[in-house]
Amino acid sequence: MNWSSRVRRAFISLITGIGLLATLLVAAPLAQADTPRIxxxxxxxxxxxxxxxxxxxxxxxxxxxxxxxxxxxxxxxxxxxxxxxxxxxxxxxxxxxxxxxxxxxxxxxxxxxxxxxxxxxxxxxxxxxxxxxxxxxxxxxxxxxxxxxxxxxxxxxxxxxxxxxxxxxxxxxxxxxxxxxxxxxxxxxxxxxxxxxxxxxxxxxxxxxxxxxxxxxxxxxxxxxxxxxxxxxxxxxxxxxxxxxxxxxxxxxxxxxxxxxxxxxxxxxxxxxTYGRSWTKRTASNGYQLSGTCPASGSAAYKTLTSMVSTTDADIPGVLATVGVDPATVQWDPVAQESWVEYDKPVAWTDASGASQTCTARRIMWWVGxxxxxxxxxxxxxxxxxxxxxxxxxxxxxxxxxxxxxxxxxLAPAATEVTVTAAPEVAFNTPLSIAAAVTSAGAPVTGVDASLQFKKPKAAAWTTVATSPVGADGSVAFAPNATELGAWRIFVPGVAGRAEQASAPVAVQIASAVKATPKKKVVKSRVQVTVRAVALPGHRKQVILVQLQRGARWKTVGRALTDGRGIAKIVIEAQKKAGVYSYRAQAQPKAGYGSGLSEPFTIRVK
The missing domain is CATH 3.20.20.80 (Glycosidases)
Structure with a gap:
């Protein structure tokens, strides 16, 4: 059986500025294992x-x-x-x-x-x-x-x-x-x-x-x-x-x-x-147990008295009430594991002279209640x-x-909880750290392989990209290269007595990966300097900024657009005074990918 879980999406905004990168903690809602359809x-x-x-x-x-x-x-x-x-x-x-x-x-x-x-x-x-x-x-x-x-x-x-x-x-x-x-x-x-x-x-x-x-x-x-x-x-x-x-x-x-x-x-x-049957009991000589003034064999009244009758479980309580059966007299057969009861069934009939007569049959009913x-x-x-x-x-x-x-x-298996931790942002084509803690009934789950799964934004199904055994402490970790936009989750299969479970999906922001190099690293005052920047994955017309460090701030000093390969050439003017200046390139968000920064580089002005 497949035990489906309730999931929710977590969208993480790009964290910019200076400081430690936060860790995303996402716990899938504890799945209440569905009642088995038995x-x-x-x-x-x-x-x-x-x-x-x-x-x-x-x-x-x-x-x-x-x-x-x-x-x-x-x-x-x-x-x-x-x-x-x-x-x-x-x-x-x-x-x-x-x-x-x-x-x-x-x-x-x-x-x-x-x-x-x-x-x-x-x-x-x-x-x-x-x-x-x-x-x-x-x-x-x-x-x-x-x-x-x-x-x-x-x-x-x-x-x-x-x-x-x-x-x-x-x-x-x-x-x-x-x-x-x-x-x-x-x-x-x-x-x-x-x-x-x-x-x-x-x-x-x-x-x-x-x-x-x-x-x-x-x-x-x-x-x-x-x-x-x-x-x-x-x-x-x-x-x-x-x-x-x-x-x-x-x-x-x-x-x-x-x-x-x-x-x-x-x-x-x-x-x-979900029914029962009732019969008229037999005598030692195999006749029917009838008392009173009874009709001739073969008559409609006689058939009513002696015929086997099937009754649904829904109707049995009413039938027994009609003939005056006290529920306390109903017996349970411990071997057959069914209910049975004996009762009298009186039937009124009219004889050939037109007189009203009553015959009573001794009946027994067995049923599966x-x-x-x-x-x-x-x-x-x-x-x-x-x-x-x-x-x-x-x-x-x-x-x-x-x-x-x-x-x-x-019979429902115990629920499984998969709590995922992941970095909310990672640069393109660099390892994404994503891990999970897997528990069931408060104890670590182990002895099973977990799957890291990925789904593109418009995809209908999840794709398994890696598997790894869950450790003795219920933990499992993956480090896939982040190259596509989409959602990630960790899936833990079920076993006898424990339900399968997927974590809540996490959408990790992927930042453009940026490299920047000046054509010349030592230049004269106020000359034009070309900086070559590459932003991946390559998108045409992505904005690339070159920024100059001024104390704790960065000032934009140049701007250009990338070609289809993600390459941009930004022309800046060297500073007036002699010295060593720090620069960086910043790729602006494009096509769902977040802003990315290059490593700082220096230009010395003679």
Missing amino acids: AAGWLPYWMTSPTRPAGVNSAVANADLLSDVSPFWYSAMQGGAAGVQVKVNPNFTNSAANMAWALGQLRGAGLRVVPAIADSSGKGTMAAVLANPATRSAHVADLVNTVLSNGYDGIDLDYETFAFSDGRASWAATQPNWTAFVQELGGALHAQGKSLTVTIPPPCSTTNACGPTEGYWVYNMTGIAPFVDHIRIMAYDFHVQGIGAIAPMPWVRAIVAYAASVIPPEKVQIGVP PQAVLARTQLVGEFGLGGAAYWTIGGDDPAQWPLIRAYAQQ
């Missing part, structure tokens, strides 16, 4: 409109923690010359206006927008498209065009049909075509400065066995890793129809440990659920992951964000 996630389309803005609002409010966000707007649907076409999800009504609004909000918060694209083409369709090099190439072009034409920062591929529709028997044939597709798409997007994220189901079984032929191995995690920026692993839905934890921590940890061992961990974003979200997010620091990706942003419990922010701040 989170990402998906925004369902139904949470990205002005009338239903939960996803956008949550992302904007927590933009400081988010590396990017993925609105779920697009689907790869059957049709077109390639066999599939990228289209906006047809269920997203008024999509153009809603997407424009959401983009404005997200970009206004400084967020990278990497829309998710789902595979909605149907069983076997995408596999067939990728198996044909021509249609595969056309699909790549369609995806790249979607990114470029909308100005997105990249895309997130969420192609789950291979895993959940095509069947395991198809995976051996699909895997190499999928890998080639990701390689081609990654290359095409990266050539345009765009990113590629791929979302995959876990590469591990539900018994925590992980490997190239375990879990959903068709996605070839190790094979596609070189071509993508991030791989998001959906480490959830451990229990869907059966009762239990959504993302039990031992399973999640096994997934993360394996992924981080076989691909660069910074490419891994671990998927974290704020504390559980934090526990999974903490794997980011433990394994050096690229982040945690939340499904969903917008369905989250707002209470999770302060926990995540506090954790992220713990």
Whole structure:
């Protein structure tokens, strides 16, 4: 990561007159290391409109923690010359206006927008498209065009049909075509400065066995890793129809440990659920635990009583309050690291005679609430992951964000302070003394090479001109020849646990370098004497003065302009009385360079 610092410019005026040259001391403001952006996630389309803005609002409010966000707007649907076409999800009504609004909000918060694209083409369709090099190439072009034409920062591929529709028997044939597709798409997007994220189901079984032929191995995690920026692993839905934890921590940890061992961990974003599920409990004979007068199996009321229901973290407190759950009865499973609670759910229904009846289901809910979200997010620091990706942003419990922010701040590296000292003025093409004291948390920084950097007035970037190791006392010094106008700074790179830092820039005044020599050093009274002066760097029409010393003062006795090489010939009149007289040449400021003085020279009058 790059940790940017606040900098200020210091402009030093030319110091003239007699006295000691002052030393410029410039301390860069102590950089407050930015909170690491350790989170990402998906925004369902139904949470990205002005009338239903939960996803956008949550992302904007927590933009400081988010590396990017993925609105779920697009689907790869059957049709077109390639066999599939990228289209906006047809269920997203008024999509153009809603997407424009959401983009404005997200970009206004400084967020990278990497829309998710789902595979909605149907069983076997995408596999067939990728198996044909021509249609595969056309699909790549369609995806790249979607990114470029909308100005997105990249895309997130969420192609789950291979895993959940095509069947395991198809995976051996699909895997190499999928890998080639990701390689081609990654290359095409990266050539345009765009990113590629791929979302995959876990590469591990539900018994925590992980490997190239375990879990959903068709996605070839190790094979596609070189071509993508991030791989998001959906480490959830451990229990869907059966009762239990959504993302039990031992399973999640096994997934993360394996992924981080076989691909660069910074490419891994671990998927974290922000939802729960509730089920009706079963009896010993596997029937549902229902009491009261209950409807017939297959009826709408019966389905209401017995169906599994998914609920967002945002809605869970209200749902539990509705059925009268006392928050004190909520349990925490220390192994799964999730919350659960049992409760009664009464359902009123009308029987065939028209009489009102009530049936009560004994329900159990498991969910990944704020504390559980934090526990999974903490794997980011433990394994050096690229982040945690939340499904969903917008369905989250707002209470999770302060926990995540506090954790992220713990991961922020210590700040570095670079205090520069430099002479405020130096003659052209002479050594400039510039040094720095480097500290972090009040202690000297050592064991790192600092860089002296220079930037011309109109340049956009800094150029490194020298490097030197920082001493045991945290000091480093440079002595470059000052030949160009511009700003100087000293940059100290970061290491694990400490942020990088550049000093505040210093603009050192460069004075013209002047040499002056009289054509004759011994002359008669009142004769004309030519003084040859050279002022560097050479500028045409720079004013050169010849000055005669009178006690503590210098009196101008001659004046001329330089040619393009910086040479001027100044004619002066020798003094009337015999004696030895001291002179000097002074170059007036020109083209940003300051006034410069020659060494004194003498002329003897006979």
